[in-house]
Amino acid sequence: YRYVPATVSLVAVSKTVPVERVAEAVAAGQRLFGENYLQEAEEKISRLEQLLAQAGPGAAQAAASPAPAWHFIGHLQSNKSKAAAGRFAMVETVDRLKLAKSLARHAAAAGRVLPVLVQVNVGGEEQKSGVAPAAVADLLRALAELPALRVMGFMTMPPFAVDPEQSRPHFARLRQxxxxxxxxxxxxxxxPPLLSMGMSADFEVAIEEGANLVRVGTAIFGPR
Incomplete structure (x- = not known):
């Protein structure tokens, strides 16, 4: 396929997954995790750090070198942006300027530049977050004025479909x-822009259309 990227990073979606199982994934070599809910993520990240420390210096170093990184992949309220800006390696769900400004303010206060993705609602679904494709360019221009944010690419969740092929046009649209x-x-x-798209049921199609970040939970941790 023409658009298959050279490298693809796996974001293991660990929402509702017990921290002990996340620790097993870390021990198996997984380093990038995605969380949807801020409070759950904060508790899980802290607990995982404790578990790795309790494993002993040698074991902890072997199990967490490099240390696990966390992406926030859920809907984020602006009033929760301080915690997100301080805790996550990337926020994948920036879909409005108010949120971006809040994240930028808190990232700057913490002395860091926060990598983010713009969430795009390629399917035009009212119940889903994300900026409309037609409004993406204007949002990107506004985000360029926020030096504490580094826009790395796009993220999307296409409409639910049983057949992964039904998601292909949406993935292609995001790449385009x-x-x-x-x-x-x-x-x-x-x-090169990051494209976070594809989950357990359709990540192969997403990769064929250019995904270089895939968010996989069920295929790793099992049904929730």
């Missing part, structure tokens, strides 16, 4: 949108 924005100089300033 990223290419359009890159041509306009709005995306790609920090390397």
């Amino acid at each position: 949108l990223a290419e359009e924005c890159a041509r306009q100089g709005l995306l790609g300033r920090h390397g």
Whole structure:
């Protein structure tokens, strides 16, 4: 396939998964995890750090070198942005300027530049978060004025479909949108754009359409 990226990173979606099982994934070599709920994530991250420390210096170093990194992949309220900006390696669900400004303010206060993805609602579903494709360029221009944020690419969740092939046009649309924005100089300033798309049921199709981040939970941890 023409658009298969050279490398793909696996985000193990660990929402509702007991921390002990996350520790098993870390021991098996997984380093990137995604959480949807802020309070659960904060508790889990702290507890995982304790578990790794209790394993002893040698075991902890072997199990967590490099240390696990966490992406926030759920809907984020602006009033929770301080915790998110301080705790996560990336926020994948920036879909409005108010949230972006809040994240930028708290990231700057913490002395860091926060990598983010813009969540795009490619399916136009009213019940889902995400900026409309037609509004992406304007949002990117506004985000470029926030030096404490580093826009790395896009994230999407297509409409639910039993057949993964039904998701393909939505994945292709996100890739095309990223290419359009890159041509306009709005995306790609920090390397090839990241495209976070694809989950347990359709990640293979997503990769064929250019995904270089896939968010997989059930296929790793089992049904919730």
